[in-house]
Amino acid sequence: MSAEVITFSLLNGTLYGMLLFLLASGLTLIFSMMGVLNFAHASFFMLGAYFGYEISKIVGFFPALILAPVLVGLFGALIERYGLRRVHKFGHLGELLFTIGVAFVIEEAIQMIWGRSPMDYQVPEALNFTAFEIFGTGYPAFRLFMLIMSVAIFAGLALLLTRTRVGLIVKASLTHPEMVSMLGHDVPLVFMSVFGVGSALAGVAGVIGGPILITQPSMAAALGPILFVIVVVGGLGSLTGAFIASLLVGFIQTFAVAIDLSVADVFGLIGITQPPAALGALVSDIWNVSVSQVGPVIPYLLLVVMLIFRPMGLIGKRA
Amino acid sequence: MSVSTLDTPAPSANTRLTAALPWVAITATLIVLPLLFSSNSMISTLNYLGTMAIFALSYNVLLGQTGLLSLGHGTFFGLGGFIATHAILHMADAGVSFPLPLIPAIGGFGALILGFFGGWLASGRGGMPFAMITLGLAELVYAAAALFPSIYGSEEGVSFDRMDLGASFGMDYGPTVDIYVIIAVWFLICAGVLYYFSKTPLGLLTNAVRDNAERIEFLGFSARRVRMLAYAIAAAVAGVAGSLAALNFEIMTVNEMGATTCMLVLLMTYIGGTKHFFGPVLGAIVIGLMKIWLSDISPAWMMYFGLLFIFVVMVQPAGLAGILMDGIALLRSGSVGAQAPLLGLIGLAGAFALTGTIILIELAYRAGLDATLGPQITVLGLPLSTASVLSWGLGLICAGGGVIAMRPLFDRLATLRHSLSKGETA
Numbered sequence: 221m222s223a224e225v226i227t228f229s230l231l232n233g234t235l236y237g238m239l240l241f242l243l244a245s246g247l248t249l250i251f252s253m254m255g256v257l258n259f260a261h262a263s264f265f266m267l268g269a270y271f272g273y274e275i276s277k278i279v280g281f282f283p284a285l286i287l288a289p290v291l292v293g294l295f296g297a298l299i300e301r302y303g304l305r306r307v308h309k310f311g312h313l314g315e316l317l318f319t320i321g322v323a324f325v326i327e328e329a330i331q332m333i334w335g336r337s338p339m340d341y342q343v344p345e346a347l348n349f350t351a352f353e354i355f356g357t358g359y360p361a362f363r364l365f366m367l368i369m370s371v372a373i374f375a376g377l378a379l380l381l382t383r384t385r386v387g388l389i390v391k392a393s394l395t396h397p398e399m400v401s402m403l404g405h406d407v408p409l410v411f412m413s414v415f416g417v418g419s420a421l422a423g424v425a426g427v428i429g430g431p432i433l434i435t436q437p438s439m440a441a442a443l444g445p446i447l448f449v450i451v452v453v454g455g456l457g458s459l460t461g462a463f464i465a466s467l468l469v470g471f472i473q474t475f476a477v478a479i480d481l482s483v484a485d486v487f488g489l490i491g492i493t494q495p496p497a498a499l500g501a502l503v504s505d506i507w508n509v510s511v512s513q514v515g516p517v518i519p520y521l522l523l524v525v526m527l528i529f530r531p532m533g534l535i536g537k538r539a
Numbered sequence: 540m541s542v543s544t545l546d547t548p549a550p551s552a553n554t555r556l557t558a559a560l561p562w563v564a565i566t567a568t569l570i571v572l573p574l575l576f577s578s579n580s581m582i583s584t585l586n587y588l589g590t591m592a593i594f595a596l597s598y599n600v601l602l603g604q605t606g607l608l609s610l611g612h613g614t615f616f617g618l619g620g621f622i623a624t625h626a627i628l629h630m631a632d633a634g635v636s637f638p639l640p641l642i643p644a645i646g647g648f649g650a651l652i653l654g655f656f657g658g659w660l661a662s663g664r665g666g667m668p669f670a671m672i673t674l675g676l677a678e679l680v681y682a683a684a685a686l687f688p689s690i691y692g693s694e695e696g697v698s699f700d701r702m703d704l705g706a707s708f709g710m711d712y713g714p715t716v717d718i719y720v721i722i723a724v725w726f727l728i729c730a731g732v733l734y735y736f737s738k739t740p741l742g743l744l745t746n747a748v749r750d751n752a753e754r755i756e757f758l759g760f761s762a763r764r765v766r767m768l769a770y771a772i773a774a775a776v777a778g779v780a781g782s783l784a785a786l787n788f789e790i791m792t793v794n795e796m797g798a799t800t801c802m803l804v805l806l807m808t809y810i811g812g813t814k815h816f817f818g819p820v821l822g823a824i825v826i827g828l829m830k831i832w833l834s835d836i837s838p839a840w841m842m843y844f845g846l847l848f849i850f851v852v853m854v855q856p857a858g859l860a861g862i863l864m865d866g867i868a869l870l871r872s873g874s875v876g877a878q879a880p881l882l883g884l885i886g887l888a889g890a891f892a893l894t895g896t897i898i899l900i901e902l903a904y905r906a907g908l909d910a911t912l913g914p915q916i917t918v919l920g921l922p923l924s925t926a927s928v929l930s931w932g933l934g935l936i937c938a939g940g941g942v943i944a945m946r947p948l949f950d951r952l953a954t955l956r957h958s959l960s961k962g963e964t965a
Contacts, residue, residue, distance in 0.1 A: 257667055303853070310856050312666060313608055317809060321849035324802070328842040332900075333907045441798065445678045448671050456668070509686050517686070520679035524660060527672055531663055 224355040229471075229478045235363055237470025238370030242425035243443070244450045244462040245377060246418030252394050252457035253414050256312055259319040260299070262444035263326040264419040268292045268426020269435045270330060273341040276427075281344035289423035296419025300412050323440065331437045338436035366428045373424065374463070381459075390414060449519045453526050455533025464534055469519050476515030485510075561817070565730070569723040573716055582715045583787075588827045589722040590784045593729045595807045595819035597776030602805070603813030604737060605769040606749030608670045611677025612777055612804050614657075615650045617796020618680070619778025620785040621690065622649035624697050631703035638707035640721045643782035650778020651771055658770030662763050665752055669766075677801055684793045696792030715787075722783050729776050734816055736772065745769045777804075806844060810851050812858025821859050839904045846896070874959050881952050888944040894919065895938025902930060 247261045271288035272281075279287070299322060307314040342348075343362040350358030381387035393400045393410045401407045433439060450469055454461030526533065573582055594616055601607040623646035630637050661672040684691040691697070701712050710717040736742045744765050747755050752762040785791045794800075803826070811822020826844070833840035851858055857865075869875060875882075901918045906925040914925040923930035 251667075255667070257671065303849075307853055310852075313606070314852060314856060316608060316667070316670065317805075317852045318849065320802075320805070321845055321852055324845035325842065325849065328839075328845055331908060332839070332842065332904050335908050445674060445798075448674060452668070452671050452675070513686060517679065517682045520675050520682060523672075523675040524679060527660060527663075527675075531668075 224357070225478050227354060228357070228359075229474045231359065231367075232363075233471035233474040234467065235367045235370070235470070236474055237467035238367060238374065239425055239429050240446070240450060240470055241463055241466035242370055242373060243422050243447055244454070244466050245374070245459060246421040247447055247451055248454070248457060248459055248462045249390075249414055250418045251451065253411055254304070254315065256304075256315040256319070257448065257451070258415075258418075259316065259444070260322040260326060261418070261422055262440040262447055263323045264292050264296055264422040265426040265429070265443060266330060266437075266440040267295065267326060268423030269341065269430030269433075269439065270334060270339065270426075271423065272427030272430050273339050273435055276341075276344065281346070285424070285427050288427045289420040292423030292426070293416040293420030296422075297412050297416030299419075300415035304415070305408070305412075323444070327437055327440060334437075336437055338434045339430075341430045341435040343431045362431065366432070369424070369428055373421065377421075446519055449523045452523055453533055455535040458533065458535045461533055461535035469522075472518050472522070473515055476518060477512050479511040562727075562731070566727065569726065573719050577716075579715055582719050584828075584831055586715065586719055586722050586787045587784075587831070588824050589719070589726050590780050590787060591804075591807060591823040591827045592820045593722075593726055593783065594777055594780035594804055595811060595823040596730060596733055597773045597780060598804045598808045599813055599816075599819040600733060600736070600745070600769055600773040600776070602808055603818070604742065604749065605665075605745040605766060607665055607766060607769070608805075609661075609673040609770075609773075609801075610670050610805070611657075611673035611675075611680075611801055612773065613798070613800030613802075614677045614680050614796050615654060615774040615777040616781035616784070616800055616804070617791070617793070618653055618781070619643075619646035619650040620781035620791045620795055621697065622646045622778065623782035623785045624699055624791045625690070627699050627701065627704060628697075631699070636707075637704055639701060639704050639712050639786070640708060640724070642704075642786065643721075643725055643779040646782030646785070647775045647779035650781070651775035654771035654774025654778075655767065657774065658767035662766035662770055665748070665762070665766065674801075677796070677798070681793065681797050684796070691793050692791075694792075696790050696794075698790040701786055701789055712786075718783075718787050721786065725779060725783055729779060730820075733772075733776065737816065741765070741768060806848050810847060810858055812860030814857050815860040815864065818858050818860030821863070825859060837901065837904075838909055839900045842900055842904075877959060878952065878955060881948060881955060885945065885948045885952065888941045888948060890941070891937045892941025892945070895934050895936065895941060898923065898930070898934035899938060902934060 243261060243265055247258060250256070250258050250261070268288055271291050272284045275287050276284035303318055303322065304315055307318045343360070347360075347362040347365050349361050352359055352364075381391060389400060389405055390410060393405070393407050393414075397407045400410075433443075446469060450462055450465040453468070454463070454465035572585055576582065576585065594612075598609070598612050601609045601612065623642050626637075626642060626645045627639075657673075657676055661669055661676065701718075704712075706712070710720065712718065712721075737745075744755065744760060745768075748762045748765045748769075755762050755765070781791075781795070784795070807822040807826045808819040809822070810826060811820065812818025829840065829844070833843065837843070855861055869878070898918050898921070901916060902923060902925050905912065905914070905916045910925075916923050916925065921933075923933075
């Protein structure tokens with residue numbers, strides 16, 4: 221692999237990883253708060269992309285970058301207030317099933333409103349130029365903007381949680397809700413806000429990810445499982461773990477695409493060019509598989525391997 | 540420690556008879572159904588419903604019985620189907636004579652083995668981690684399937700001819716009704732085995748793991764092993780269902796084990812009701828019929844699924860079977876007469892809410908996805924238009940009015956029931 225490919229893969233891997241973390245952070249916060257994985261989280265991401273597309277048609281991209289996440293956040297807060305809180309009495313299973321139902325309905329509603337084909341959500345004009353050139357290839361400014369946005373939000377979130385009074389109350393509500401309530405704070409409101417903010421973060425990811433990943437009704441279903449891999453691999457409820465796992469998955473997926481090496485190439489090095497016919501069709505299947513084809517499988521493989529050897533995740537307290 | 544030390548009175552002949560009654564009724568229904576609906580397409584529908592019913596029953600071993608939410612049960616449906624498909628293809632190639640009705644046993648056995656492996660990976664913890672591990676495993680198998688076109692076929696899947704194995708049991712398996720016989724017999728076998736399983740010590744242990752896994756550990760059982768066994772058994776029966784689906788359609792595609800199938804079985808089982816043994820069958824029939832018929836009439840059928848699912852999750856976690864059981868209990872209570880006016884009003888409000896919701900959804904689909912078909916649309920016999928405020932208003936008023944009227948009506952019903960029960964005790 222050339223230095224050029226490595227540099228670009230590193231850049232894109234970080235970018236994709238940070239985008240994933242925008243989603244995974246909200247998911248992790250909501251999980252540690254309610255003990256429930258929000259299945260609709262990737263759907264909020266999709267809503268963000270569609271809202272972003274629709275709003276940026278009217279008022280432009282940058283106002284949409286604020287408005288769309290606010291809308292998604294409000295929507296998320298409403299879902300928590302009038303949906304999740306009501307099914308709470310049926311236990312975690314009921315809550316999980318409820319979010320599955322919400323994800324299902326959101327996907328259908330999006331098809332209902334915008335149709336089944338991808339939207340023409342373009343990179344905004346103001347950011348449609350080459351930011352810098354390395355190895356003679358330009359790097360788009362919009363990608364750089366995405367990277368800066370993600371890092372800024374990550375830093376802001378980290379500061380908010382560790383350095384402010386609000387962060388203190390949120391963290392305390394996660395572990396000791398009764399005590400926090402006793403001290404006079406409105407814990408249900410804290411929960412609703414965290415859910416709303418988590419959804420809004422997913423919305424931000426949708427607005428800035430929409431033009432790069434394609435804005436279409438299947439984008440939630442494509443990203444959702446990857447998010448769960450990240451949250452489990454990182455360790456359930458651990459923000460740091462989610463951060464590491466996001467970058468890990470980001471790198472794995474971008475590097476896998478960049479490597480054009482197949483089993484046949486490896487054996488070609490030692491002079492075997494044809495699969496031994498005696499081993500049957502299965503081997504000839506594998507023979508032509510290249511690393512880039514295996515790319516989509518690797519995150520799930522990582523999940524299974526992780527669960528066998530380290531069920532608590534990278535940085536998890538609970539096994 | 541042994542479970543058999545518990546003294547249970549021997550069941551009398553009478554209770555045995557009541558226990559056997561549902562099974563006699565089911566067998567009779569299975570025999571009568573193809574006679575009533577003898578057209579080819581109806582038999583085909585029945586076949587589909589039968590496989591889905593088996594599939595949903597297998598899923599309820601996990602969801603209802605053991606309290607495990609698996610998001611990857613479709614994997615075993617698909618794998619079982621592929622195992623059956625390849626078994627048929629290979630045996631037909633080698634010229635081995637093997638009776639076709641026994642093919643699902645091969646698919647089921649294969650799925651059982653795979654289920655043990657999957658269960659070993661997934662069953663360490665229940666609840667949320669279990670759900671995610673099963674999801675991950677399902678996605679892994681689904682994503683990896685693309686790498687093995689010789690097993691899973693490419694886009695068009697693997698097809699075969701079910702008549703290749705030759706005739707047996709007096710059938711040549713050309714006509715759909717022959718497949719119906721196979722599915723009906725397998726349905727009885729699977730339902731019987733799963734019902735019996737729910738009464739075995741292991742079956743009772745699965746309930747205990749659902750209710751309090753920690754306590755089970757203290758009693759010296761391994762909750763993990765119980766979960767693993769339940770997982771493997773559910774996988775085996777799902778494999779049988781998948782094999783039957785393969786026999787019915789003579790084709791197996793990778794999509795059969797994708798997220799859609801995993802989600803479908805969850806919807807069917809939960810909407811049907813997880814707390815009654817035959818709830819999932821009810822769910823499979825209702826959802827299966829909705830899927831076949833509703834998809835012809837309305838573009839919004841998936842939306843109705845989703846909303847029905849959310850409704851069941853939020854309002855009636857016992858599912859359709861629970862509603863049915865409540866209705867029977869009400870009839871038996873003897874106070875129907877006193878409650879009838881209120882129940883009628885509630886029904887009316889519900890009908891209004893439902894009508895309004897349907898109008899709104901159909902209008903929205905016509906305005907959005909199907910805008911090219913023009914603004915005029917007939918919903919439930921009403922001529923409506925997406926361009927008219929009146930149409931939207933009608934939907935809104937029906938839906939809103941129905942929902943708003945519901946709350947005070949239910950409050951009154953609760954008061955009435957309370958006073959009725961007081962009157963009984965006084």
